[in-house]
Amino acid sequence: MSGPFRISGAGRLDPERKAKFTFDQKPFTGIEGDTLASALLANGVHLMGRSFKYHRPRGVLSAGAEEPNALVTVARDDARKTPNVRATVQEVYEGLDATSQNRWPSLAFDVGQVNDMASPMFSAGFYYKTFMWPKAAWKHLYEPNIRAAAGLGVAPDKPDPDHYSSRFSHCEVLVIGGGAAGIAAALAAAQTGVRVVLCDEQPTFGGSLRFEMGAEISGEDAYFWAQETVEKLRAMDNVTLLNRTTAFGYYAQNFVGLVERVTDHMAAPGDLPRERLWQVRARRVVLATGAIERHMVFGDNDRPGVMLASAARTYLNYYGVAVGRNVGVFTSNDSAYAAAIDLKKVGVNIAALVDLRDNPSGPLVEQARALGIEVNHGRAVVSTAGRLRISSMTIQAKSGGGERMIPVDALLMSGGWTPSVHLFSQSRGKLSFDAATHRFLPGATAQACVSVGACAGSDDLGTAVAEALKAGEKAARDAGGKGEVSARIRVSASEGWSGGMLGTGPAGEGSTRKAFVDFQNDVTAKDIRLAVREGMHSIEHVKRFTTNGMATDQGKTSNMHGLAIAAEALGKPIPEVGLTTFRPPYTPVTFGAIVNHARHALFDPTRRTPIHPWAEAQGAVFEDVGQWKRAWYYPKAGEDMHAAVNRECVTVRKSAGLFDASTLGKIEVVGPDAAKFMELLYTNPWEKLEPGRCRYGIMLREDGFIYDDGVVGRLAPDRFHVTTTTGGAARVMNHMEDYLQTEFPQLNVWLTSISEQWAVIAVQGPKSRDIIAPLVEGIDMSDAALPHMSVREGKICGVPTRLFRMSFTGDRGFEVNVPSDYGQAVWEALWAEGQKHGACAYGTESMHVLRAEKGYIIVGQDTDGTVTPDDAGLDWAVGKKKADFVGIRGMKRPDLVDKGRRQLVGLRTKDPKVVLEEGAQIVADPKQPIPMKMIGHVTSSYWSENCGRSIALALVAGGRDRIGQTLYVPMPSGTIEVEVTGMVFFDETGGRLNG
């Protein structure tokens, strides 16, 4: 036998399929299909954890996802350590390694338990009130220590080696919950022929049929009916069955998030994803989420061995485990009788059944009495005893009087059932308080969903199945299902009960014992009353003050009790106090499932140019520019970045350099109105630009500030080749489309992104023409035929090219555009030519230095979204005669034409060796008191080997009027003196463009 408490012949697992596992390093044997909780109970282990705040010994409360107590850490290896796993959910597998949490040095002897004895100190609000002063101590002293003492498991400190997968799924009907109602709804829906998804959080479908032995369908055990029907569904092409799958979030328009646990139950997961995230869009959702039993709130109701009656029944009837040998029962409704009866039938002694009701009656009560179970009505359990396991319960008449102590080794309780309306509430449906049954039920819907079965308040199987069939068919029909529904389900016997109680039993108020409402956060009935006394009158405030319902179980068992106690203390009816809001996730979801594929190479696309492999082979160092990898510099052996950049910059101006400019954004603007459109989107005039010529264009936003810039070539009267900054490519395209589609839709012009159609090789420097010319066909390369700022189409290395004569260095330069697949081969051919002339490859850093030597701006570095063309010294690029372009009005706003605006200027440090820091602030008077008046900042700053000194660009208030003045850059290490200059540091006459 796998444990002394395993009952032969009971349960639905195969006792031959054993699985060995350890709990706190101690070896145990379970059965495949066991949860960790059932396997431990089979071995007589009830103590599974310590509570959060008081470190009280705790056992399992439940047999499902609502478990607040039995949280353990499951470890496969160092990196695969999952904390806060519910022992009632974790399936046992061969080699499972589980460890208890929140105890030191051991589960049975935990030093932290002193908190329990000092508990009068730790009432609700204790932390808020006590650790107020001194303020600084909170962050460094109080919080870290409190967190260390009160806590759950420890997160692993290694990267998660598992992988996770995802699936977007569409269906007509999504059925959440695979109990009798869910199965019936899915069957009816599926028979109409529509796509149906049925999910359930348990490994096996059946819901409460897994333990309700009194349920029969067509004369047989309803659980077998469930299995047969599920197999029928599995065979249907239009049905997706997802077991071990939790619907955790219900979002807008029937978008529901599911997590399928793929490998957490496997001894050898192999290469499977650990979890699969399903993002389901359903035309209709059928909620068949069932109900969760509530505990009873009484003194010391948290000792190991005290659990929900339905849990004990599940352990017996599904797992074949008796939770004790001498069991007490405390209830306020009929369902606990069924547990007592089932246990009694397999030979477990029922020490006493205590029913809070005065005159319980009905078949179950009769049956219990007939079996010889002592039924004490009108009485309550007022306390329990036992250190690491319950040893006795003490009962008393409701009216008071003598107490009687009854030895027990387990105590089952039932305060009634709470419909699981979590997902319905998440869907923004309204909950209605049903006064007759004291429960919140789904009311007005906000989305196309319908609740059936226990979650809708249907208390017996017959009703649940009948309404589920109807709702399933209706949902499918509404979503277009045409097929005939033949399913008929005859419920021949059924269990069903309603009623129960909310809040505490008698003798609750005055007792000094802890009567727990929320086990996981250690919230007692007293704490909730205290919260009300201290002025928390909204249930949302009570929740936050006491933390009731705020633990990882989100108050599945505690919310209704908390509400009832608060309502009682407030003297208001429950619906007037109201429920706290249900929010996703229903149960905790791993970060892995959410992050999913988006890790490593799939975290974000890494974009590489066609020339990237060459640069990589050359040992280039790359920098990230948005998603692009760009060659930053090409160090030779022994060179650091500084040396490499100096060499590259000098070589370009001495001979030539090759630069991979493929990442530039490129847009082909085509149509009879192309020039008109360009006139509207750029500040410059375009109508008169000759085909074959280029122009530097500036694009503004409507507010008059610079948005982007780039060289534009006119290929034909109706065709422009526009370049944008690398980072601006996508947004410039969007900006242009926006104006074209919505402001100027009358224009016959279209935009096509050609950024990746063309690889771009910039060849810059005095030898650039000599390098290119031998490879070019059909283009006259002479200065007369191909002057600076012109473009030609022809061939290079036998493939098509758009050859631009343009310069971003101030030296003679070209940009060779070739179709991307040819990019690397053409680069290699140019490189080979370049070698004959001593040319080098240069990266983005040298590109930046070379352009700064010439005072060419970089949008986004020298501008920041508040810089006008005039501020940047680019007023010449604004067409003065134009009647309209985007930004024409914005740039005339009073503030934008005001005196004293920050203008782009050059800075020369008095000490040429000092290189300013980009972003450094500039002041006129370094002796003024702090805070100083800052009049500008450095936007670009480099060491220029070509100039033999440092160079910088800066935005300075009234900058152009300050040329020649000395300003100051205060830095932590001292104040740097600078002289304001023009923006051009090299070849001021511009002769080198044709040099």
Next chain:
Amino acid sequence: MASTAQAERRPKLAGRETRHGALRVAMLPPAERMSLRAPAASVAALASALKIRLPNAPRQSAKSGQRTSLWLGPDEWLILDEGGGDPLADCRSVTAVHSAAGISHRNVAIEVSGPGAAACLNSGCPRDLSLAAFPVGACSRTLLGKVEIIIYRTAEDNFRVECWRSFSDYVFEFLSVAAKDVAG
């Protein structure tokens, strides 16, 4: 002047393929591609010059020999030619207002084929790819994970996925990982 041999064409990820059971993710060979933009009035002339129908309804495509036209927007088509034809050249003589831009090298194509091809795409594509919603011949621009793609269903279990060249590392990897999960 040209003294060197023609530059070698080096298509991105050429020949790359992953298989998981019968589910296959494979790079397709280069093809001629053209982005065609035109108002309704020009469609007849362009269709005649290109010798292919230009569908005027969402998600529709047309095929003629080795040439395919995909509706991408109300005035936008992607013209594919896998047989060495040159759609840009075919349009050159058309005087009706239009824009034809060559994008043969901008895009690459990945074929996802075999049982579960749609589920494989649905690993990162939020669209309903059932045959009812997205029948054979349907095409659309959409997303795969963080990247824009064009999907074109050529058979029940066969999709052509087009993306920009530099996004192909991401798309190929994503589909390969997804294929593994779908194939089980």
Next chain:
Amino acid sequence: MLLIRCPYCEEDRPELEFRNAGEAHIARSANIAGESDEAFETFFFIRSNPKGLHYERWRHVHGCARFFNAVRDTVSDKFLMTYKAGEAKPDAETLKTLGASAAWTNLSTEHLGGRRPARGKGDTE
């Protein structure tokens, strides 16, 4: 994730394919250069930001790439309707007639076959 009906693609498409583009029906003057400071301020800076019906622009950027207009309720986050750029702004009367057809999700409990329990005071959301 919302579903948004693209008036050009003529179907509901996932929100991921779209991008919001701010308030709709703000006309750019044909003579913008001649606008007063006040007129330009109103045009460029002032937005209605209503609680309730909002006319806004969206772009089906990862679909047909068209800009279009939508009426969305900023309280419920529901789209009442979408329409092509350049089409007239629907008035309040038109929107009223849309009712349940505007969004298939916005249907009554009864229509969906659900049971509505006796409503108590203080129903919560």
